[in-house]
Amino acid sequence: QSVLTQPPSVSAAPGQKVTISCSGSSSNVGNNYVSWYQQHPGTAAKLLIYDNNRRPSGIPDRFSGSKSGTSATLDITGLQTGDEADYYCGTWDSSLSAFVFGTGTKVTVL
Amino acid sequence: EGQLVESGGGLVQPGGSLRLSCAASGFTFSGYWMYWVRQAPGKGLEWVACIKGDGSAKYYLDSVKGRFTVSGDNAKSSLYLQMNSLRVEDTAVYYCARDGVGAGPDFDYWGQGTLVTVSS
Numbered sequence: 001q002s003v004l005t006q007p008p009s010v011s012a013a014p015g016q017k018v019t020i021s022c023s024g025s026s027s028n029v030g031n032n033y034v035s036w037y038q039q040h041p042g043t044a045a046k047l048l049i050y051d052n053n054r055r056p057s058g059i060p061d062r063f064s065g066s067k068s069g070t071s072a073t074l075d076i077t078g079l080q081t082g083d084e085a086d087y088y089c090g091t092w093d094s095s096l097s098a099f100v101f102g103t104g105t106k107v108t109v110l
Numbered sequence: 111e112g113q114l115v116e117s118g119g120g121l122v123q124p125g126g127s128l129r130l131s132c133a134a135s136g137f138t139f140s141g142y143w144m145y146w147v148r149q150a151p152g153k154g155l156e157w158v159a160c161i162k163g164d165g166s167a168k169y170y171l172d173s174v175k176g177r178f179t180v181s182g183d184n185a186k187s188s189l190y191l192q193m194n195s196l197r198v199e200d201t202a203v204y205y206c207a208r209d210g211v212g213a214g215p216d217f218d219y220w221g222q223g224t225l226v227t228v229s230s
Contacts, residue, residue, distance in 0.1 A: 037217070044220035045147075051213055
């Protein structure tokens with residue numbers, strides 16, 4: 001049972017924006033860096049955001065991350081059909097001494 | 111460009127053992143934390159274990175402590191996961207991943223995954 005809570009699904013039309021939340025606690029999101037991952041069916045996950053809001057080389061600026069208190073957010077603007085995938089947040093949990101992933105969010109492009 | 115290739119998955123009976131390997135290339139293996147992440151069929155990602163590049167620190171998911179052992183061979187640029195006393199609930203695709211350049215743990219390179227099925 002994950003300690004990071006995400007909405008099961010979000011959806012929007014092409015070109016629109018979706019926001020995915022990741023809710024945790026002071027032992028994880030509140031005091032550690034958050035990363036975000038995109039996973040298409042049958043493939044390995046891909047790093048989208050690290051250190052709360054930094055993008056790896058090659059990740060378009062349509063993807064942005066932020067953090068406030070014990071919650072983090074991933075925004076995807078200019079939604080494209082290729083953005084249909086599962087998205088996961090993740091961070092270290094200092095109380096568990098373990099890395100924890102969020103419950104995952106399925107993004108659907110209408 | 112870093113690359114990770116896992117091997118060693120397969121079908122094993124409950125209580126059995128399996129050793130997964132992850133061959134790394136394209137980066138200095140000893141300089142990075144390395145991770146094992148798994149994904150049960152139809153489920154989300156779950157972190158399993160990690161090891162510091164010099165082997166001086168290791169962490170495990172509670173449910174695998176005492177059963178799984180993570181290790182690395184810097185000379186071979188390889189990561190391993192020895193899995194003993196396997197349970198049906200350990201059935202998953204197992205990925206190895208490299209810690210990225212961020213200040214916090216993050217996984218910038220992933221292998222293709224290897225499927226472990228625990229069933230009688």
